[in-house]
Amino acid sequence: MYNTLSKRKEEFVTVQPGHVGMYLCGPTVYKPSHIGHMVGPVIFDTVKRYLEYSGWKVTWVVNITDVDDKLIAESALRGTTMAKLAEEMTADYLANLAALGVRSIDKMPKATEHIDNIIGFVQGLVEKGFAYASEGDVYFDVTKDSDYGRLSNRSVESMQGEGGSTVDRKRSAADFALWKKAKQGEPMWESPWGPGRPGWHIECSAMSRAILGEQFDIHGGGLDLVFPHHENEIAQSESLHGCCMARYWMHNGLMQAAGTTGKVGGRSAAQSLPEATLDAQAQAATKISKSTGAEPFKKLLERHRPETVRVLVLSTHYRSPIHFGEEPLGESARAMEAFERLFSRYERLSGKSFYxxxxxxxxxxxxxxxxxxxxxxxxxxxxxxxxxxxxxxxxxxxxxxxxxxxxxxxxxxxxxxxxxxxxxxxxxxxxxxxxxxxxxxxxxxxxxxxATRIGADEKTVSKLMELVIEIRSRSRAAKDFATADLVRTKLAEAGIVVEDRADGTLWSRKKEAT
RNA sequence: GGCGCCGUAGCCAAGUGGCUAAGGCAGCGGAUUGCAAAUCCGCCAUCGUGGGUUCGACUCCCACCGGCGCCUCCA
The missing domain is CATH 1.20.120.640 (Anticodon-binding domain of a subclass of class I aminoacyl-tRNA synthetases)
Incomplete structure (x- = not known):
């Protein structure tokens, strides 16, 4: 498997024989999850399934970030508390995962449940001299970590750049916060450095250690997390433990909104249009993020089956970007029908459901x-x-x-x-x-x-259809094809497809032609 | 500016230093069908452009063009 750390494919060898510890960076639960949040879980769910199939015992951890600046901001905006917002959005996330068939996550730790653990971690770093306290904040000193930047292939020097004006509390611009001092009215926890909350990167280091140990096998996330998030996790964990954190770093490609016009990567029609008509949805391909306002995943599920999403995600290699949109979704849906037609064919012949x-x-x-x-x-x-x-x-x-x-x-x-x-x-x-x-x-x-299951209110329809088909079959037997065709045409108009097969006549609802 | 990714048929998308460049969607031809639908068979690419390395490159190197990501919060 490919390892971001070494930038090449490596033989998969686990820390403990027969066991795989896998950690995936989960969402910050401040808004309903969108399709982009689902890519990682689908991919790593598949990874876990395959590893288990191959004989490993897998422990999969996905964290929930339920304390963070964005949560504070969003909850203030909504006039609710951070905890409530987090709870609500976590529920949304879980529901979406369940819909997609991602049920194999073993542990989902929340940052707020690991505060002591996090504080202990930070303290350890301070004691070892890798971090320093500064006016109630605690920062990691990147100059103390000689390896810093090896995951994302950067050097500390190259990051000294513009710096910014509000970094006076930091020793160097690239240093990052382990602990943030609480401002007025913000959620806070007591710590040796005064009231505050954890920085963004520290929770993953602390929680992965707590659950999977100092060293584990696979650490995953979106490609956009390579820097700074994962780089910083490595810095924290390896500085404290003196050794390696995860053996394999797996990063998945990001979802891109497919252009509604033209080919991605080529000259799209949109680009030759006057700028005025060139708004967000006409762009060729852009990353889906909060800035482009991706729709909540739940809404998407009203139009598409989860299976379709899964097929779409898995038909692209996990490290490549996925072109996402109504058209790709429709295509996946159509492609999938071949499988489902085979399944029902099998069921007719054997009486057994594939499922x-x-x-x-x-x-x-x-x-x-x-x-x-x-x-x-x-x-x-x-x-x-x-x-x-x-x-x-x-x-x-x-x-x-x-x-x-x-x-x-x-x-x-x-x-x-x-x-x-x-x-x-x-x-x-x-x-x-x-x-x-x-x-x-x-x-x-x-x-x-x-859609293929017949619910209670569908019983009548089903009976009726049986009758219609029976009558039509009789006209066919009598070579009255005009009548047979009329029935079929009219049914088609009503969204029902009739198939005369060797082993009988079938009817089904027409699939949406998205 | 720094780091990195990508450019394969109408569209989506794998892949390889040399054997027929996967698969899907769409399209076309055929078998099947009363006619359809479904199914099956067949057809449909020389791999962004220009150089170089090599006996041989789409695959390696360089340049260029085009697209994208990260460098600040992001799965």
Whole structure:
């Protein structure tokens, strides 16, 4: 896997054999989470699934930053308390994670629950001479850390830059706050340096140590956190512990708002327009952040299934930026239908739902023996090879598409829809189990889409449709195609698609053509 | 200004110093279908531009053009 620290791919060797400690920098809970906040969790959820599949025991920690300048500002704006705001936004975050099927986080520590721990950490740094107190603040002295800047490839000198005018409390401009003195009316905790609150970077150092130990395996986050956040975490932890913090630093690419016009990276039409018409949404590609006002993720879920988001995220390599927007989402949704059509095809033939299949873990199975003339096995091996190579989910998903084609072909060639055959059916089931095994590692297709489930109020519709289809089938049998076509056309207008298949007529709701 | 990333078909997106440059969406042709839909088969790129290294580069190096990120809060 790729390590930001060494800037190359490395063999994955854990601190403790068989166990992986993984820490992901979570959100500052001051606003509803947007799509950008979901990328990390989806990616690392997949990483965890795959590592577990591969035989590791994984402890995954995601922190919640519930004390911070932005929280103070936002709660003041809303006329609420910081704690309440944090609680509300944390709930929002958790709900979104749940929707996306990210359920594998083991611990979610909050900064405010670790204040003592944080104070102890800062004290340790002060005692060792890496930090100094200054008028109620405590700063980390970057000049004491000879390694400072190695993650982000910067030097202390290069950062002395403009400096700024309000840094008189700091010894040098690059020093960063470990502890911030409280101003009037701000939330505060008592400390050896007076009332105040933790700086931004310190919580991750303190909490990762508390839960995962001084040294753990994977530390992740968005590419935008490399500097200064992660750089500073390393400085704090390694200065205090005298050794290495995380072995592997994994950084995911950021979400970019895809331009509504033209190609990203080329001359988009928008750029040739007069400036007046060139506003935020017409820009080619920009990072989604608070400045561009990304919509809350919850709103997005009103239009798109979580599965679609997951597919979109995983069809790009995790270190690359993801072009995000209605169009890419619609495309992912359409692409996904191929899988779901296969699932329902399988269900019609076997009577079993793909969603309840339980695949066995054959990670270390005897691949060679199974390989003989078995294309499904070949694809499985290809999939695993891709995932083994720095979690290449894009290639993984590509082989899954190949897999779908393979299975469809198998059904076609054996005419399974025309005449059933126990032999063919059991082969089919075997293949579906392999597909289940692989999609499990990506966290895909875990639950049946709600749209296909028929709820109580849908019962009537369902009965009615049965009747309509029955009548239409009779006209078809009587070669009265005019009537049959009329029914189908009218149903299409009502948003219902009719399919005459070898094994009977099906109807379904038309997918939104986004 | 400093550090870094990217530029592959109409669109999205993998990948490799030399074997057919994945996969998806869209499109086209065919099989199948009463006609459709779905499915299957086939077609659709020489890899931003210009140099260099090499027996050989899309893949390595340099320059240029274009896009993006970080350097302040950000997943």
């Amino acid at each position: 309840v299949l339980t695949a066995k873990n054959r990670r270390d199975g005897d691949a060679a023996a199974n390989l003989a003339g078995n294309e499904a096995e070949l694809l499985r091996v290809k999939f695993l090879a891709a995932m083994d190579d720095d979690f290449n989910t894009a290639v993984g998903i590509a082989t899954l598409f190949d897999f779908v084609r393979l299975v469809n072909k198998y059904i076609d060639q054996h005419g399974l829809e025309k005449k059933s055959s126990a032999d063919v059916l059991s082969q089919l089931s075997e293949m579906m189990l392999v597909l289940r095994e692989l999609t499990d590692t990506l966290g895909l297709f875990l639950t049946e889409p709600i």
